[in-house]
Amino acid sequence: MDTLTLLLISPVLSILAVILIRDKALVRLLIPILFWTNIALSLLALMPVLGNNGESLVINRDLSIEFLNGAFILLTAFVSACALTQTPLFFKVEEANSLSPYRFGEERLYYACAALFHISMTFVFLSDNLGFLWISIEATTLTSATLIYFVRTKHALEATWKYLIVCSVGIAFALLGSILIFASSQHGAVEGGSLTISELIAHADALDARLLRLGFICCLVGYGTKAGLFPLHNWLPDAHSEAPAPASAMLSGALLNCALFAIWRVSQIASASQSGPSSQFLLLTVGTITAVAASFFLVHQHGLKRMWAYSSIENSGIILIAIGLGSGPLFLLHAINHSLAKVALFLVSGNIIQLTGTKKLSEIRGLLSTSPSWAVLLSAAALAVTGSPPFGSFVSELLIIMRAIEMKQFLVAATLIVAITLAFIAVGMQLFRILFGTGKTVAPTTRSSGMDLVPKLLVALSLICGFTSLPNYLLETKNTPTAHNELNAPKDCSVSLSL
Amino acid sequence: MFSPMEWCLMAAATMAILMVGSLHVRVNLLCYSILTLLIAAGTACSAMASNEPHLFLLAAAIAVFKAILITVFLFLIIDKLDLSSDNGASISAPLAMHCNIGLTACSYFLVNDLPAPAGEVHAWVGSMAGLSMVMTGVVLMLIRKLAISQIIGFLILENGIYTFALTQTRGMPLIIEMGVVLDLLVGVMVSGLLMFKIQSSFEHIDISKLTDLRD
DSSP, X not given: OOHHHXXXXXXXXXXXXXXXXXXXXXXXXXXXXXXXXXXXXXXXXXXXXHSTTOOOEEOSSSBXXXXXXXHHHHHHHHHHXXXXXXXXXXXXXXXXXXXXXXXXXXXHHHHHHHHHHHHHHHHHHHBOBHXXXXXXXXXXHHHHHHXXXXXXXXXXXXHHHHHHHHHHHHHHHHHHHHHHHHHHTTTTTSTTOOXXXXXXXXXXXXXXXXXXXXXXXXXXXXXHHHHTOTXXXXXXXXXXXXXXXXXXXXXXXXXXXXXXXXXXXXXXXXXXXXXXXXXXXXXXXXXHHHHHHHHHHHHSOOBHHHXXXXXXXXXXXXXXXXXXXXXXXXXXXXXHHHHHHHHHHHHHHHHHHHHHSOXXXXXXXXXXXXOHHHHHHHHHXXXXXXXXXXXXXXXXXXXXXXXXXXXXXXXXXXXXXXXXXXXXXXXXXXXXXXXXXXXXXXOOOOOOTTTTHHHHHHHHHXXXXXXXXXXXXXXXXXXXXXXXXXXXXXXXXXXXXXX | OOOHHHHHHHHHHHHHHHHHTOOBHHHHHHHHHHHHHHHHHHHHHHHHHHTOTHHHHHHHHIIIIIIIIHHHHHHHHHHXXXXXXXXXXXXXXXXXXXXXXXXXXXXXXHHHTSOOOTTOSOOHHHHHHHHHHHHHHHHXXXXXXXXXXXXXXXXXXXXXXXXXXXXXXXXXXXXHHHHHHHHHHHHXXXXXXXXXXXXXXXXXXXXXGOOOOOO
């Protein structure tokens, strides 16, 4: 079977299963199985690019996979599988808790849209063409809107509308940016112009600098809206807090990576051209401001999932700094660590919200005494997200700061340290209140067994990322010097860390 | 002198500015349809001038999907929701329209600063029309309060971006444009359905009143 079939067969089969099978138990069993099979098949398809020899898979002129794309496809497959394993368990509890008759049709629509969402995210990483990249990103917006609206409440409706409109308008600017980059290639760089990213990077020196700069800014605004960069982040806390927890996990753990990956692709073109330093400056500035602003927002939060949404914005900022520093491996490393921890955190929060029956931080108190196992899991995931040792995010955040210092971006490094510390303190204080606080506690309701399996797996993986030599492996073997690295980075690109 | 394509695109941009001046939803939608047909005609003129047959296909797709299908769909929604006019504009219609004329002048200066497309003497007329429509779309989305007006604003914004691409780059590859049209079509369908839900949950579609989710 060819690569594309291997990558897409499981999600397509799950859509068919949802359409054809009406048995509730069978559908709830099949979806997780198909998505775990998807990981195995993706691994099989991506073996050549993930190996040590640095091959790239070219599917056709517009679709190709290199190491970074392959790793992100695998990460997305893993996040989708984890979220969709938890989804049936989550819905079982919803069904038990709901007062009105449960509508299974809506749940089936959810699965179908989740599978479509997964397919469109996979295409984001496959695209080697600015046009296809844009189409895939817009498709992720349309398919995920249904997931956010799943609970059918007024708040969910408001969040979905905001998400759809804000992201569509934002992404429209990314289309304008792509057109400007296309136009910049028509001034002698490529005969007739090109939208193929690898071709644009190869001919970056011949691109029209003014059009390219303008195009880069438009793309940053457009895809930045989708990545939740400050001040275009308005939709993100609403969407993440109103969607069902497994959908929030997918939005935060996979969708943000897609938008940031699109920015990475465009920044590769800009960096390879004469406007490299200015684009780097822009990325670092926006990334730092986003991280700092999100940390300040974290201090005053009233909703459990809203708090994690702001933490996602903060991490988007940190990842953008990694992109600005021109380091693909650091971008990937922090994206992996953030996705693992954040998916665990959203899934655990979903369960806690079901247990206590409230989303409000002020009403969730004394969790350590009422349900100690969930409390421990929540704290572990929260510590992992805020970058505490010994979890993986600690290593990646440290490496990003070290890299910034190495590249003489002292202000960025200092501000980033402040932002991370502030976020840690803000989350730590809220967590302390949740665990030990006294006051109004809501009696635990019914719960489905096995719900802690996936979060436990994710937290364990996050720990493994912190202890093993994954960072060294990525940085030393995969730091293939792109034009950008040659331009900006010091001679020895790898920042090794002895643990 | 201007080419037929440039006349069509300028007429479309003028139509967009006129739309800002009317609060009547049906008039707005009809204007949108005419505007899109003018852009399709502009594309066809460009196809004839440059002898690129794929642009004819694109012109047909724009006329069928964007000008007719989307308009019919939105008219159906207007009928079902019994909407007549958007009374909630945050600044008065004539004032907004005049501001928009100023924005068109701004887009002239912006476009003049861009290098002319390869192999052409000038493209400022079409590109200016495109940027002007982008700005009109943004203005409509910002000042109008009904959900339907926001969708119309978004459609004009997208039309502006398409026009800009047509004149600045002599058209994007056909498959990409088709993908964009498909995304737009699905987007309008999804937001149309959401509008029904907003109407049934809130008993209005005034977006400015949806302010429950705040920090």
